[in-house]
């Protein structure tokens with residue numbers, strides 16, 4: 001059963017969050033959506049910068065005012081959404097965002113704003129403050145995302161695998 005695989009990770013510094021995003025990127029094949037959840041300053045953009053670095057994208061801007069930015073990577077493009085300022089989900093229809101979910105690699109900050117519109121098979125990244133660091137949970141919610149999270153589990157901490165029934 002590959003569905004709903006989960007991994008929990010403690011990041012002690014920004015570079016560790018970047019590295020986790022970069023490692024995740026090596027498993028991403030379109031279409032796939034990475035949905036990021038967590039409060040202001042919890043590290044969502046840092047994680048997206050890690051994904052971008054893994055895809056060969058040097059610079060990530062903040063799409064807050066544009067809602068969506070596209071970066072060209074070595075093999076794949078990355079669509080970066082930041083929904084903090086989203087007022088109505090209909091805005092996303094005008095931007096063509098719903099189609100992007102069907103064919104692209106997409107990273108969505110403030111994904112809770114469009115929970116019902118997210119692809120059912122997605123990678124969820126939940127970030128929370130923990131002391132000086134961050135607690136990061138990754139969850140695969142379907143067969144494809146579950147396989148990716150399982151691959152990460154195998155790579156990052158093989159001992160977790162045996163504890164996963």
Ligand SMILES: Nc1ncnc2c1ncn2[C@@H]1O[C@H](COP(=O)(O)OP(=O)(O)OP(=O)(O)O)[C@@H](O)[C@H]1O
Pocket residue numbers: 011012013014015016017038039040041042043044045046047109132133134
């Ligand atoms: N372990 C860590 N992982 C990620 N960021 C960290 C960590 N420790 C400290 N930071 C700092 O926390 C901040 C995270 O900022 P970031 O812009 O990624 O947050 P965000 O969740 O995208 O916020 P927003 O909701 O405003 O978009 C950065 O300044 C980063 O340097």
Ligand SMILES: [Mg+2]
Pocket residue numbers: 044045046082109
């Ligand atoms: Mg951000």
